[in-house]
Amino acid sequence: MDTAETHVVTGAFGYSGSRIAKRLLDRGIAVRALTNSPRPDEPYAVSILTNPLCFDRPEGLVHSMRGASVLYNTYWIRYNHRRFTRAQAVKNSLILFRAAREAGVQRIVHVSIANPSEDSPFEYYRGKARLERAIRESGLSYAILRPAVLFGDEDILINNIAWILRRFPLFGIFGRGDYGIRPIHVDDFAELAVRCGRESGNVVLDAVGPERFSYRQLVKEIMKIMGIQRWVVNLPPELGYWIGRAIGKAVGDVVLTRDEIQALMSGLLDSNAPSTGETLLTEWARRNADRLGRSYHSELARRPIRYGAYVGSAVRTMNAS
Numbered sequence: 001m002d003t004a005e006t007h008v009v010t011g012a013f014g015y016s017g018s019r020i021a022k023r024l025l026d027r028g029i030a031v032r033a034l035t036n037s038p039r040p041d042e043p044y045a046v047s048i049l050t051n052p053l054c055f056d057r058p059e060g061l062v063h064s065m066r067g068a069s070v071l072y073n074t075y076w077i078r079y080n081h082r083r084f085t086r087a088q089a090v091k092n093s094l095i096l097f098r099a100a101r102e103a104g105v106q107r108i109v110h111v112s113i114a115n116p117s118e119d120s121p122f123e124y125y126r127g128k129a130r131l132e133r134a135i136r137e138s139g140l141s142y143a144i145l146r147p148a149v150l151f152g153d154e155d156i157l158i159n160n161i162a163w164i165l166r167r168f169p170l171f172g173i174f175g176r177g178d179y180g181i182r183p184i185h186v187d188d189f190a191e192l193a194v195r196c197g198r199e200s201g202n203v204v205l206d207a208v209g210p211e212r213f214s215y216r217q218l219v220k221e222i223m224k225i226m227g228i229q230r231w232v233v234n235l236p237p238e239l240g241y242w243i244g245r246a247i248g249k250a251v252g253d254v255v256l257t258r259d260e261i262q263a264l265m266s267g268l269l270d271s272n273a274p275s276t277g278e279t280l281l282t283e284w285a286r287r288n289a290d291r292l293g294r295s296y297h298s299e300l301a302r303r304p305i306r307y308g309a310y311v312g313s314a315v316r317t318m319n320a321s
């Protein structure tokens with residue numbers, strides 16, 4: 001094991017990033033975090049040097065990455081909001097890639113999305129495809145991982161389907177619900193990312209689990225596993241969107257955007273690629289049936305206003321080390 005090796009993880013306290021960072025530490029690799037959500041309360045934070053994702057100061061990013069060999073990039077913005085936009089995410093990611101190159105990083109493990117396309121009608125998928133092209137042209141060696149949807153503790157989509165199932169007598173499916181969905185467990189995903197970080201060839205891989213469902217099947221499976229009976233009804237997608245919006249207003253979150261509903265219905269969360277994960281969603285849901293959907297998981301609550309996240313905190317930054 002090479003203890004001198006250093007890898008950088010964006011969002012190292014986030015959903016997939018935290019699993020990647022912990023796995024790297026377990027393998028004796030030094031980890032640096034780039035994040036604006038530092039978590040000094042996390043036990044593994046003491047083993048990590050944490051620096052801001054300061055896109056307005058690229059020299060700071062270069063400094064934070066100098067001497068590291070691999071960058072795992074989970075950074076992205078899911079939807080447009082008055083506080084953040086996907087266009088910003090694309091611009092910032094390009095700054096990050098340039099900084100990685102300048103810092104001498106050799107390899108990037110980049111988290112993309114299944115079915116990205118620069119011609120996509122959806123900004124999310126266009127942005128992701130644009131970033132994949134930038135990576136291919138960057139001169140860095142790369143592994144581009146394309147998950148369709150992640151599940152596991154703290155996930156948003158599966159948990160919130162379960163949350164709605166627990167609270168309402170009806171569950172509305174957008175349209176017929178016959179479009180596919182191919183989830184991968186977040187730990188399998190992190191394992192794959194870390195494995196890809198150890199390799200040197202260029203790869204582009206769909207990161208997908210062993211089970212494939214139609215959306216309708218998925219909802220019914222979750223319902224069965226939780227041991228509850230609800231009416232599953234087909235809804236016009238626009239009505240489904242407005243119901244989601246009303247729920248979002250009640251819980252102070254954005255449940256699903258119009259684009260996300262359309263992308264789901266267009267089959268973009270599906271893939272025919274061989275499985276790169278082992279965990280069955282159905283087995284995981286069975287093991288967690290009692291707590292699944294007990295509380296709502298809010299995307300927006302994970303995005304506090306970050307100005308000054310480092311001020312007065314006990315985070316170990318590179319400058320302080």
Ligand SMILES: NC(=O)c1ccc[n+]([C@@H]2O[C@H](COP(=O)([O-])OP(=O)(O)OC[C@H]3O[C@@H](n4cnc5c(N)ncnc54)[C@H](OP(=O)(O)O)[C@@H]3O)[C@@H](O)[C@H]2O)c1
Nearest residue numbers: 010011014015016035036037074075076111147148149150
């Ligand atoms: N979760 C899924 O089901 C899923 C499905 C397909 C693809 N993906 C892709 O997988 C990657 C990682 O997803 P994840 O769920 O693990 O992400 P996450 O932990 O929620 O966030 C990952 C990173 O993005 C940054 N970020 C997210 N939203 C932001 C916002 N509104 N403003 C500023 N920064 C923001 C976080 O910054 P901080 O560290 O500063 O908080 C963090 O660096 C993303 O590229 C996503 O597109 C995820």
